[in-house]
Amino acid sequence: MSRSILAIVAATGLATAAANAGEIPVLIIVDNTDPSSVTFNSTGAAAAVTDDSASIVGGISLLDLFGGAGFNTGGSQVIGGDLSPNGNTNAYNRVFNDIGALGTSGLNFWASGIGGGPQTFNTTDPAFTGATTGFDFSAATFNLSGDIVIGDTAGIPGSGAVLGSWVLIPTPGAVGLFAMAGLAASRRRRA
16 A cells, blocks of 8 residues: 555544544645645545535635745646535636735635636535645645635635634654554553
8 A cells, every 4th residue: 555545544534533523624635745746635524614605716725734934826826636615516726825814824725717606515515525736835834734714705815614624644654653553542442
């Protein structure tokens, strides 16, 4: 099994554990194993709130994605893949930041050239489906987790309701630490 798959499995396990602990659900896993083509994968979890306040053109924002001094996308950038919000068959096809409440630490996903359409998030259906890739974040540093919000409420990116959270995929070394922690916990239960 590849390191990426193991890391995704570990991150999904952490997302499930967090959801079971009553925390906001993990909706997107960020895989920066290849910083020149970072992947954003949907977990299939439902949103923490019901919200339909923004179209796909407003998108969603991953808050506090970038650490340090942040990372500026330099305007709107095209991305690939099929990461889509609930209630819309179109995929997000652009990212940008450094505007409104978002600053250079967050990242807004949105769609251009497809005529809008709804983003209908609720607490019973998957918030997102698919995955997206294509932007080079080689010069960026990443935080480990943060909130996902409706991206454009009242024209201010990053200002909407908290839908859930995103998590950075664990590095291969962290996956080993998670495995050892799980083994230690299972041995304690037997004792």
